[in-house]
Amino acid sequence: EAGVAQSPRYKIIEKRQSVAFWCNPISGHATLYWYQQILGQGPKLLIQFQNNGVVDDSQLPKDRFSAERLKGVDSTLKIQPAKLEDSAVYLCASSQTGVNTEAFFGQGTRLTVV
Amino acid sequence: KNQVEQSPQSLIILEGKNCTLQCNYTVSPFSNLRWYKQDTGRGPVSLTIMTFSENTKSNGRYTATLDADTKQSSLHITASQLSDSASYICVVRGTDSWGKLQFGAGTQVVVTP
Numbered sequence: 001e002a003g004v005a006q007s008p009r010y011k012i013i014e015k016r017q018s019v020a021f022w023c024n025p026i027s028g029h030a031t032l033y034w035y036q037q038i039l040g041q042g043p044k045l046l047i048q049f050q051n052n053g054v055v056d057d058s059q060l061p062k063d064r065f066s067a068e069r070l071k072g073v074d075s076t077l078k079i080q081p082a083k084l085e086d087s088a089v090y091l092c093a094s095s096q097t098g099v100n101t102e103a104f105f106g107q108g109t110r111l112t113v114v
Numbered sequence: 115k116n117q118v119e120q121s122p123q124s125l126i127i128l129e130g131k132n133c134t135l136q137c138n139y140t141v142s143p144f145s146n147l148r149w150y151k152q153d154t155g156r157g158p159v160s161l162t163i164m165t166f167s168e169n170t171k172s173n174g175r176y177t178a179t180l181d182a183d184t185k186q187s188s189l190h191i192t193a194s195q196l197s198d199s200a201s202y203i204c205v206v207r208g209t210d211s212w213g214k215l216q217f218g219a220g221t222q223v224v225v226t227p
Contacts, residue, residue: 047213100145100207108157
């Protein structure tokens with residue numbers, strides 16, 4: 001079974017530039033998550049999709065971050081404009097529907113804003 | 115305040131020794147608790163899952179315990195190996211409609227020869 005695919009693995013941009021991350025979840029997984037993980041901390045949920053609908057985006061900085069999951073499969077996360085404090089690893093995860101299902105994580109995209 | 119607190123923040127152990135990591139949570143009601151292992155540069159991978167009625171769960175040299183009354187969990191690593199060097203994250207799932215995951219900050223474990 002293929003895992004969660006993310007790209008790119010690494011990205012370096014200057015502040016005020018824009019950046020986009022892509023995620024392809026495990027086939028058949030209706031739930032997709034985007035997390036931000038700052039060095040030394042646990043992942044923080046940015047947005048959770050159920051199919052192509054948003055069920056939780058309460059911690060997404062909507063003035064600069066946006067995410068979409070067209071057709072309920074792949075997803076993109078965009079930051080525009082980036083700030084220095086956005087430097088982090090952005091993790092995508094997916095799971096089947098159900099409270100005891102496991103969330104499977106991709107390898108993440110490490111973003112450095114300079 | 116974070117609803118999942120882990121301790122210690124980090125620890126260093128000699129290869130072959132045992133160690134125990136702690137997780138205290140306030141998520142209530144909760145559906146399940148997972149321990150994840152996160153190698154450097156990788157996404158987290160699930161080690162164990164426990165629901166409300168389970169007290170202990172093993173996965174090879176990893177043994178997790180759960181006390182739902184005191185809202186505490188522990189992860190015990192037996193006979194540590196160099197490959198156990200990683201961050202171990204406690205994740206608690208609530209019973210809200212979409213089962214939001216609450217993450218601890220993780221415990222960084224370094225196993226030395």
